Amino acid sequence: MGKHDMENFYNKDRFSQYVGIELLESSAGKIRAGMKIKKHHLNSMGTVHGAALFALADAVFAVASNSHGNIAMAINAHISFMLAVQEGVLIATGQEISLNPKLASYKVDITAEQGVLVATFQGMVYRKKETHR
Amino acid sequence: MGKHDMENFYNKDRFSQYVGIELLESSAGKIRAGMKIKKHHLNSMGTVHGAALFALADAVFAVASNSHGNIAMAINAHISFMLAVQEGVLIATGQEISLNPKLASYKVDITAEQGVLVATFQGMVYRKKETHR
Amino acid sequence: MGKHDMENFYNKDRFSQYVGIELLESSAGKIRAGMKIKKHHLNSMGTVHGAALFALADAVFAVASNSHGNIAMAINAHISFMLAVQEGVLIATGQEISLNPKLASYKVDITAEQGVLVATFQGMVYRKKETHR
Amino acid sequence: MGKHDMENFYNKDRFSQYVGIELLESSAGKIRAGMKIKKHHLNSMGTVHGAALFALADAVFAVASNSHGNIAMAINAHISFMLAVQEGVLIATGQEISLNPKLASYKVDITAEQGVLVATFQGMVYRKKETHR
Numbered sequence: 001m002g003k004h005d006m007e008n009f010y011n012k013d014r015f016s017q018y019v020g021i022e023l024l025e026s027s028a029g030k031i032r033a034g035m036k037i038k039k040h041h042l043n044s045m046g047t048v049h050g051a052a053l054f055a056l057a058d059a060v061f062a063v064a065s066n067s068h069g070n071i072a073m074a075i076n077a078h079i080s081f082m083l084a085v086q087e088g089v090l091i092a093t094g095q096e097i098s099l100n101p102k103l104a105s106y107k108v109d110i111t112a113e114q115g116v117l118v119a120t121f122q123g124m125v126y127r128k129k130e131t132h133r
Numbered sequence: 134m135g136k137h138d139m140e141n142f143y144n145k146d147r148f149s150q151y152v153g154i155e156l157l158e159s160s161a162g163k164i165r166a167g168m169k170i171k172k173h174h175l176n177s178m179g180t181v182h183g184a185a186l187f188a189l190a191d192a193v194f195a196v197a198s199n200s201h202g203n204i205a206m207a208i209n210a211h212i213s214f215m216l217a218v219q220e221g222v223l224i225a226t227g228q229e230i231s232l233n234p235k236l237a238s239y240k241v242d243i244t245a246e247q248g249v250l251v252a253t254f255q256g257m258v259y260r261k262k263e264t265h266r
Numbered sequence: 267m268g269k270h271d272m273e274n275f276y277n278k279d280r281f282s283q284y285v286g287i288e289l290l291e292s293s294a295g296k297i298r299a300g301m302k303i304k305k306h307h308l309n310s311m312g313t314v315h316g317a318a319l320f321a322l323a324d325a326v327f328a329v330a331s332n333s334h335g336n337i338a339m340a341i342n343a344h345i346s347f348m349l350a351v352q353e354g355v356l357i358a359t360g361q362e363i364s365l366n367p368k369l370a371s372y373k374v375d376i377t378a379e380q381g382v383l384v385a386t387f388q389g390m391v392y393r394k395k396e397t398h399r
Numbered sequence: 400m401g402k403h404d405m406e407n408f409y410n411k412d413r414f415s416q417y418v419g420i421e422l423l424e425s426s427a428g429k430i431r432a433g434m435k436i437k438k439h440h441l442n443s444m445g446t447v448h449g450a451a452l453f454a455l456a457d458a459v460f461a462v463a464s465n466s467h468g469n470i471a472m473a474i475n476a477h478i479s480f481m482l483a484v485q486e487g488v489l490i491a492t493g494q495e496i497s498l499n500p501k502l503a504s505y506k507v508d509i510t511a512e513q514g515v516l517v518a519t520f521q522g523m524v525y526r527k528k529e530t531h532r
Contacts, residue, residue: 015182018173040151043195049148050207051191055184062176062183074183075369076213076342076390078477080504080523082497084206098481098516102368103341103392105479105519117497120504122521124342124390124479126369208502209475209523211344213371213390215364231348231383235501236474236525238346238386250364253371255388257346257475257523259502281448284439306417309461315414316473317457321450328442328449339483340449346475 001132003027006063009132016059019052023063024091031064031094037087047084048118054079057108057121060094064106065125069132072104077123088113092121102127134200134265136160142199142265149192152185156196157224164197164227170220180217181251187212190241190254193227197239198258202265205237210256221246225254235260267333267398269293275332275398282325285318289329290357297330297360303353313350314384320345323374323387326360330372331391335398338370343389354379358387368393400466400531402426408465408531415458418451422462423490430463430493436486446483447517453478456507456520459493463505464524468531471503476522487512491520501526 001009006026010016016033020041025032035041035056043049057079065072094108108121134142139159143149149166153174158165168174168189176182190212198205227241241254267275272292276282282299286307291298301307301322309315323345331338360374374387400408405425409415415432419440424431434440434455442448456478464471493507507520 009177012177013182014173014175015185016176019184040147042147043149044142044145044199045204045206049146049188049191050195050210051152051184051188052148054187054191054210055182058182058184058187066177071178073178073217074214076211077183077187078209078211078344078521080209080497080521081207082499082504097519098479100481105481107519120496120506120521122477122479122519211388211477213364213388215366215371230386231346233348238348240386253363253373253388255344255346255386275443278443279448280439280441281451282442285450306413308413309415310408310411310465311470311472315412315454315457316461316476317418317450317454318414320453320457320476321448324448324450324453332443337444339444340480342477342479343449343453344475344477347473350472 001067001069006067009066010063013059013062016055019055021056021059026063031060033059033092035090037090047086050081053110053119056090056092057110057119060092060108061106061123064094064096065104066132071128071130071132072125073128075124075126077121079119079121081119083116083118085112085118090118134202139196139200143196146192146195149188152188154189154192159196164193166192166225168223170223180219183214186243186252189223189225190243190252193225193241194239194256197227197229198237199265204261204263204265205258208257208259210254212252212254214252216249216251218245218251223251267335272329272333276329279325279328282321285321287322287325292329297326299325299358301356303356313352316347319376319385322356322358323376326358326374327372327389330360330362331370337394337396337398338391341390341392343387345385345387347385349382349384351378351384356384400468405462405466409462412458412461415454418454420455420458425462430459432458432491434489436489446485449480452509452518455489455491456509459491459507460505460522463493463495464503465531470527470529470531471524474523474525476520478518478520480518482515482517484511484517489517
């Protein structure tokens with residue numbers, strides 16, 4: 001898919017929009033999204049919720065894995081949390097680490113200001129024969 | 134913490150509230166939460182977003198891991214997705230699988246109606262010396 | 267596959283034999299393997315090596331996932347370590363947690379004497395159309 | 400620890416020696432190990448066993464995580480398998496992705512000849528106050 005198709009795909013992702021995630025870059029092979037931390041992103045301790053971090057990484061994972069045109073369904077994901085953050089803007093940057101006809105894997109890093117690592121995410125998809133129209 | 138304290142803890146979890154997750158049961162050793170699927174939970178394919186499923190499991194994980202009184206910080210989590218669902222109510226049920234002074238592990242299953250398995254989640258926390266007041 | 271075929275399948279698993287893992291039970295839906303701890307299983311700290319624990323769980327995972335007849339290829343696995351052990355016999359017990367035509371997931375628990383939990387493992391396979399023989 | 404101490408640490412790792420893994424490089428921040436594929440590394444399908452790949456990555460993880468002097472205990476690990484291989488030499492290269500007083504995370508890539516990616520591994524340790532003498 002081209003840049004325009006990836007943006008269209010992302011615009012249909014209602015949960016990511018609801019959480020407040022913005023697609024920043026979607027050129028081939030480089031997907032980035034951002035999330036400005038707001039009150040609704042916080043957990044009981046007042047830091048960004050692990051599930052909000054997961055949502056940010058997952059938004060990038062979805063665009064990256066569907067960017068080849070075939071429908072890609074997430075089959076599993078793993079996230080490690082390095083740092084608790086309370087404010088500012090978080091950036092997720094994705095990278096394809098393997099691709100074959102049926103399966104593909106992606107790595108997403110989440111960083112805070114000055115590039116400090118907040119979380120790392122790795123996810124795998126099953127690639128269907130069906131393509132996005 | 135008693136049932137009341139766990140409910141108080143959960144009520145401060147702003148992200149889980151925002152997503153629309155409800156704590157259903159919080160007696161010692163048995164934590165359950167529910168999420169009625171709404172439009173804002175869906176992904177670009179019109180099924181429940183992986184990150185919404187993660188959020189549901191994570192809400193249970195947070196209550197379960199903090200239920201002993203010590204502050205518990207998630208250090209990593211793994212989720213496997215078994216089934217795409219579009220509507221109805223999802224239930225997450227948590228279980229502690231190990232506990233030592235510094236670390237603890239939890240397993241959460243997400244099921245749809247009739248108990249069919251939608252996703253499995255496993256998470257680990259680091260337990261601080263500090264307790265919830 | 268029947269019990270006999272699963273044993274044949276396991277007997278061709280050279281790495282598991284080399285490590286010293288024994289298939290204890292392979293009736294449909296219940297796979298168990300054992301490993302008597304020997305010097306060559308230890309790590310630099312003198313406790314059972316994480317990779318030896320992984321090998322024990324993986325042996326069960328391989329038999330369980332191939333037991334339906336289709337060739338099953340591991341695509342990923344996750345292991346959590348709960349307890350360091352130094353001697354005795356370890357037992358791994360597997361369970362299928364999901365199965366569809368292309369993908370399946372398995373959970374394996376490793377216990378030491380008296381059933382104390384040493385590690386938990388979860389793995390996913392891609393199921394080929396090709397069957398064994 | 401210096402290069403010499405890391406080699407000493409690795410030489411006490413009996414399981415890795417037994418599997419046939421060789422420590423190739425252990426300068427600060429760069430750990431590499433190699434495994435020449437032999438018959439005893441193979442699974443029932445005649446390709447390198449997932450647990451042998453895990454062992455190779457885990458050997459690097461152990462040296463890297465113990466290189467700061469404190470005793471580091473693996474608490475969990477995740478491996479994704481990209482490619483089945485049958486012969487040649489496999490190389491694992493490790494990298495520290497986060498480090499704090501209690502926890503640290505490492506990433507290890509396994510490649511075959513020409514640098515093609517065979518598996519990716521990520522592991523986390525708990526760091527004890529005790530140091531290696």
